Amino acid sequence: MMKTIGIIGAGAAGLCGARHALAAAGMTPIVWEQSTKVGGTWVYTPELGKDKYGLPIHSSMYKNLKTNLPKETMAFPDFPFPDGEESFIHHTEVLKYLESYCDHFNIKPYIKFRHHVQEVSPVMKEESPPAWNVTVKDLETNVSSTTTCDALLICNGHYSIPRIPHIRNIDCFKGRKIHSHDYREPFLYKDDTVVILGAASSGLDICLEISGVARKVFLSHNQPVNHPSDFPANVEQVRGVVEATENGFNLMDGSHIEADVIMFCTGYEFSFPFLTKDCGITVEDNVVKPLYKHLIHSAYPSMAFIGIPFLVCPFPLFDFQVQFFLKFVGDLISLPSKMEMDEQTQKELEEKCGTGKPLKYFHKFGPIQWVYNNDLAALSGIPPLPPVVEKIYETVSDCRRAHLMEYKASCYKILGPDKFSRLK
Template sequence: MKVCVIGGGAAGLTALRHLSSSAGITPTLYEQSEHVGGVWGYTDKTGEDERTGDEIHTVMYRDLKTNLPKEIMGFLDFPFHKGKTSFVSHEQVNQYLHEYADHFQLRSSIQFNHRVVHVTPHLAEYDSENNPSPKWLVSVKDLQLGKEEIEEFDSVMVCNGHFCKPFIPDIVNIQVFQGEVLHSRDYRSPEIFANKRVVVLGCGPSGVDISLEIAQVATEVIISFRNPPLESSFPANVRQAFSIKSGKSNGFIFEDNQECDCDVLLLCTGYKYDFPFLDQQCGVIVEKGKQVTPLYKHMIHTKYPTLCFVGIPFHVLPFYLFEVQVRYFVKYLEGNLRLPTESQMNTDLLEDRNLRQRMGLPLSQSHHLGPMQWEYYHFLAQHAGFPLELKPVVRKIYEEAGDRRRLFASFYKNDMVRILDDENYIYDSSSVTLSSQLSLFRSGRELQDHQMTSKVYPGMTWPVKHM
């Protein structure tokens, strides 16, 4: 069986690793850049990629650190190296992925500088469950030679990520704003915002992180989002505001009719799912850039189950998600997993959507997992017949790191985590928090309306706030 893997980031590499370990499967991974790592490969460049004609395929900024500790970030069979920090830089993650590729000897199955330009189903047959099982024609362009060839595969795994095509919201009268507008995709470092007033639209992890970076040089940073305030403490030159209602020549009007003047609008509004290489015959619909359908369990095409998408869900343990999804799908390719019928998979998909509607989740949250991820992992492992291998301590650390990120956005990336055993860990935040506070506010800025101290709990140290 020949399997095409699209993309050489973390999802594609773990797909290649498990496909290569399966007898009877011959995988080929196509990566349009010269190296593995995908989105973790940093470049100072922004704008158009001269080689592909598309936007530069990275969203890393210079000083980015992970928002999860490395102790729970890595693949189960290849942990991160121990070190002095838990929240690591993008360079360290990229190096980790290179080491992963070398450890499992994956490079011989990777076609670098090859871009998948077209995928279409061909010669549909039916499997033992009466599901359509086509061959897949994959057009690939050699970016060095400029040549395009067509290869036939039995299965396609789409691992191209979803941090490439920016989501640009519609803002009333944005055209009258005389300042600069850019998306976080093109953010690299804070220096260009020195002495400027900046509105940051969006308060996800990247929006908050970038706001804190910019605040070190900007005159003022205003974080604009639906339901302020965030619980976290911020520097004195950072304030919060409701979503933008409309633009004006020198700034913006917010939903509560408050106004601000500013020099720059930075859109931290996320990204769209985008699969420009998929032919219309693939039957994949991306609704408003936020909902990919028809996917069973957010990954397997319900009509063409040999077409698989790895990494669609978000608010997850990403590398672990990739690994569990891949292992599930490989079991199917091996013939060791019986999928439901197309009708049954579509019913499951509809039930998932109905559940999200009852939860009040908008379309943009169609693939949000969050606290639902643990049950999701358990389902995939149980039904495919492989051990879950996720220790209870991982979930505990994940949830505590989330609390720390929500309450102490300025400091949590200096926290240290040490796993003691399958159940217990030490989460140390005291000493680094105090030093970071001095560093961040060395210019005389103070925490807004809060004084920080520390309180000791068994196995951890938490800063707590006094109102």
């Protein structure tokens, strides 16, 4: 019997899910996408707030963004980026790549554009796992309908709901407050003094861009040591913000800075507003529960969440996650019992966070992504990534830390399974 694979979202993860469902025997995907095109977070729009249907703007893409990973590490394993002189490419090139991926694997006929997912609930069956009722609204006709799916891939993206930390007396600050989700262009900050709160990828990137027009940029963070790279002359690293005043902020070390703007580069929340309580999914301190291998709902394993891990090469990770899940759905591999899956997850949580590390970093991968990918590949019976991808990734990480202002000028070329060259 043909199985219907529901997929929420037509970004990179959703496209990957549809591509592999189409390739699997006995599966048909149906993809719901509330915008008019594929690409998810890679679809740039100058709009802020809500769209014409009253739905929040999904994308956090800003106009001048270039990738902070080289395209040589970003590609899906079976679909390389086109050759080119640049490794760190403009976001429009990534969108073109995803559109080409969609066309190459003939995914578009299976996508329902302008369809907003309203509700997902389990349909309990005598056998396990359950099916899923997915209720969606056609935004053009305003008509809702429900589809029953044998399995469900949650691919709604995790870079659209801003996380804003609590700061004492923040309402007293008379300047502008903005989250990086709503950042589009630097000219709005001309001659301003700007506090960038957060020194992860978006904070560092936006800090450099704004420094070209701002009078002064304070890069505020609580990392144990300052970022070791050189910065523009008008950028100063300072401790984290603890309290706001009318014209500035008090910092963790007791010092005070004055500013016109504070920009929260403080990340995003995992959010699944369409899941009913019966779905049994919770998000606590940035940990999505109960997920086996950061992926499969351990109580209802016909549901999977693609792309929960962060600080990764996302497209390859999506590919391994999708294939592992679909091998299970297709009865080609089996999973441990719920008790065993939950025990493994709890053990991993204790190993990662039991030494005082905050729970919010449980899904943060970095160096462990390679072991994770290889594990999923081995369990799925598919080839792992060639070692060269990890080698380039680690080289770029070192260059980014030491030479933040110049590292994107380098060009990488893969020469073999474990060899690459670097120019500049």
